[in-house]
Amino acid sequence: xxxxxxxxxxxxxxxxxxxxxxxxxxxxxxxxxxxxxxxxxxxxxxxxxxxxxxxxxxxxxxxxxxxxxxxxxxxxxxxxxxxxxxxxxxxxxxxxxxxxxxxxxxxxxxxxxxxxxxxxxxxxxxxxxxxxxxxxxxxxxxxxxxxxxxxxxxxxxxxxxxxxxxxxxxxxxxxxxxxxxxxxxxxxxxxxxxxxxxxxxxxxxxxxxxxxxxxxxxxxxxxxxxxxxxxxxxxxxxxxxxxxxxxxxxxxxxxxxxxxxxxxxxxxxxxxxxxxxxxxxxxxxxxxxxxxxxxxxxxxxxxxxxxxxxxxxxxxxxxxxxxxxxxxxxxxxxxxxxxxxxxxxxxxxxxxxxxxxxxxxxxxxxxxxxxxxxxxxxxxxxxxxxxxxxxxxxxxxxxxxxx
Amino acid sequence: xxxxxxxxxxxxxxxxxxxxxxxxxxxxxxxxxxxxxxxxxxxxxxxxxxxxxxxxxxxxxxxxxxxxxxxxxxxxxxxxxxxxxxxxxxxxxxxxxxxxxxxxxxxxxxxxxxxxxxxxxxxxxxxxxxxxxxxxxxxxxxxxxxxxxxxxxxxxxxxxxxxxxxxxxxxxxxxxxxxxxxxxxxxxxxxxxxxxxxxxxxxxxxxxxxxxxxxxxxxxxxxxxxxxxxxxxxxxxxxxxxxxxxxxxxxxxxxxxxxxxxxxxxxxxxxxxxxxxxxxxxxxxxxxxxxxxxxxxxxxxxxxxxxxxxxxxxxxxxxxxxxxxxxxxxxxxxxxxxxxxxxxxxxxxxxxxxxxxxxxxxxxxxxxxxxxxxxxxxxxxxxxxxxxxxxxxxxxxxxxxxx
Numbered sequence: 001x002x003x004x005x006x007x008x009x010x011x012x013x014x015x016x017x018x019x020x021x022x023x024x025x026x027x028x029x030x031x032x033x034x035x036x037x038x039x040x041x042x043x044x045x046x047x048x049x050x051x052x053x054x055x056x057x058x059x060x061x062x063x064x065x066x067x068x069x070x071x072x073x074x075x076x077x078x079x080x081x082x083x084x085x086x087x088x089x090x091x092x093x094x095x096x097x098x099x100x101x102x103x104x105x106x107x108x109x110x111x112x113x114x115x116x117x118x119x120x121x122x123x124x125x126x127x128x129x130x131x132x133x134x135x136x137x138x139x140x141x142x143x144x145x146x147x148x149x150x151x152x153x154x155x156x157x158x159x160x161x162x163x164x165x166x167x168x169x170x171x172x173x174x175x176x177x178x179x180x181x182x183x184x185x186x187x188x189x190x191x192x193x194x195x196x197x198x199x200x201x202x203x204x205x206x207x208x209x210x211x212x213x214x215x216x217x218x219x220x221x222x223x224x225x226x227x228x229x230x231x232x233x234x235x236x237x238x239x240x241x242x243x244x245x246x247x248x249x250x251x252x253x254x255x256x257x258x259x260x261x262x263x264x265x266x267x268x269x270x271x272x273x274x275x276x277x278x279x280x281x282x283x284x285x286x287x288x289x290x291x292x293x294x295x296x297x298x299x300x301x302x303x304x305x306x307x308x309x310x311x312x313x314x315x316x317x318x319x320x321x322x323x324x325x326x327x328x329x330x331x332x333x334x335x336x337x338x339x340x341x342x343x344x345x346x347x348x349x350x351x352x353x354x355x356x357x358x359x360x361x362x363x364x365x366x367x368x369x370x371x372x373x374x375x376x377x378x379x380x381x382x383x384x385x386x387x388x389x390x391x392x393x394x395x396x397x398x399x400x401x402x403x
Numbered sequence: 404x405x406x407x408x409x410x411x412x413x414x415x416x417x418x419x420x421x422x423x424x425x426x427x428x429x430x431x432x433x434x435x436x437x438x439x440x441x442x443x444x445x446x447x448x449x450x451x452x453x454x455x456x457x458x459x460x461x462x463x464x465x466x467x468x469x470x471x472x473x474x475x476x477x478x479x480x481x482x483x484x485x486x487x488x489x490x491x492x493x494x495x496x497x498x499x500x501x502x503x504x505x506x507x508x509x510x511x512x513x514x515x516x517x518x519x520x521x522x523x524x525x526x527x528x529x530x531x532x533x534x535x536x537x538x539x540x541x542x543x544x545x546x547x548x549x550x551x552x553x554x555x556x557x558x559x560x561x562x563x564x565x566x567x568x569x570x571x572x573x574x575x576x577x578x579x580x581x582x583x584x585x586x587x588x589x590x591x592x593x594x595x596x597x598x599x600x601x602x603x604x605x606x607x608x609x610x611x612x613x614x615x616x617x618x619x620x621x622x623x624x625x626x627x628x629x630x631x632x633x634x635x636x637x638x639x640x641x642x643x644x645x646x647x648x649x650x651x652x653x654x655x656x657x658x659x660x661x662x663x664x665x666x667x668x669x670x671x672x673x674x675x676x677x678x679x680x681x682x683x684x685x686x687x688x689x690x691x692x693x694x695x696x697x698x699x700x701x702x703x704x705x706x707x708x709x710x711x712x713x714x715x716x717x718x719x720x721x722x723x724x725x726x727x728x729x730x731x732x733x734x735x736x737x738x739x740x741x742x743x744x745x746x747x748x749x750x751x752x753x754x755x756x757x758x759x760x761x762x763x764x765x766x767x768x769x770x771x772x773x774x775x776x777x778x779x780x781x782x783x784x785x786x787x788x789x790x791x792x793x794x795x796x797x798x799x800x801x802x803x804x805x806x
Contacts, residue, residue, distance in 0.1 A: 318805020
């Protein structure tokens, strides 16, 4: 943490000025668990977004993508327990009803409201419950209910994911807050994840779009839990300018500070998602270096984090580097077997494509930590890529067996 | 089975005339389990092969690829318990020592002997034990020991995989036999699998190479257990001509019959591998049809069989078609969500990208069988692709946790 950037204790999406939130149980989920959240900016906010690149896109994703292009945003309405995906024309109509109902209560236009859903695919939304839920959400809006909203968007998550940082921009105190959900179906471009970032900074629209893309690329696009990409992934950034700073533009000296803070917040959310990965017992930091190009390094990193065999050996705390060799060799990226080095937490397991004389006990100790860092060096060029992922445990399978 | 093609009871690699085999415990595996096998043709055989496309290739793979180019083959020496992969120059030298030792005992040239290894990666072969084992193998050669050899190449396999068919070619009775091993690290191009096919048919060399490639493409390249591709995959076909038929050439009328029989034998071995998939509880037959091209259909089929989430839902017997939609949407192949149909054993789950009104109970019944057939239709074009795969169970994870 540098001097000008500090995490706020109990920070949330309502830590920045001019944001209200609420979370309620609308009856989408069984029992009494919260399943709807509303986030509102007291003044119209510039907004930017990043969405799943899956060709199968949920209704709310299509609607939010469309509305984002129309201008400033006042609110985001979210639900958990139902993804409103693979629900066809009705799914899009239901997502639009959610924005219209929210807009009516807030006295703004439907296209000033974005919408996110997460949960099981293929089941139509219980739209009456949802619309009643929206009215309840509006009534309960408060500037200290960011954490309630963060709880209401959880699905298989076991912990709330939120946080906020404070920084000084042009003499003004600016805050960036965030909430996220996601634990399974997590893979680059992007994850079954939702993340909403709020800031009271004033940021020029085009600039906000650019820094959002960059921050997503270096955070959510670098994590993987199970190699699956969802139909609903959404990252939204709302900047309402309530801090009173002069709107930031690309060429501003302070822009780098804001951009770094945004990346930090997103990376923290990404880490929380991996750290809460379904059934995970270890977090793995994988670094591929020395590849012919960055694209090659990325291809190899993704092949390793997708390999069921590699991930299972991580679960067992087994430094089975042979499986990593197999995965990178099958990745399609350039390599020369006889040049490959692999380290576990700095301990050499492989040198020149072969086992080192390192005592197995030392490697096992490194592979059995709750956080394992693995470095693969191709010794071919300068391409590097880092990813954060989890092991594949029996518990992951149990969680995902189905009903 | 048609009239001219019949499975032989207790068929093996020694069912065709002129083949001898043996299997022994050389001490590579702990305990008393067999870990070395030798297969010998009494007369020089034309041979063809298909090998892993992994860039990390085991020593024996490199040696066999090289020797296959030199001409006829007399023997194949195989070991389990150690893959002799990622063992560098020493690994290649050890593989050559295995061929030289075998050749010396059989009084042929080293390059007339092919070599296969399977087992853990990265550990040098205990070469003295292996060379002593070869001598033992040669002494025990018998024309009825195909099954002993099939047992000796098993690793995590729970059952022996072998078989043989008989057919009539140009009035002569011809036999094709095979043995295979493989249960995990199974994915197209190819699998952690070894397969040796023997036949007493006389087949022209170039023709044998062509029909071998075709048969591999339609059998071993269509199966997946865990999406991982090994460093040691090898399929070898030896045709020694002992049946006395006129050597088959590409333009022969009988060639189609031989080619069909070879495919049948390989497909049977492929099915046995999937049926013995590590920790598997169900076999899944996946058919993707109506894709824009066959390449697109293949891309989608491979995305589905690689998805941890889809495979886990299969384990739970959950007809969770939403995960299949997610996987094909993320595959990169062309699709239109609103055109997709998905059936479980002929029961419609999805029509036009959305849930049908089929009672969940009927879908569940289909998804809970030990053999589930799933049909995905993109309704876009004529591209189709079929794959055979397994579910991902807690047991798979347990098996692969490591030592």
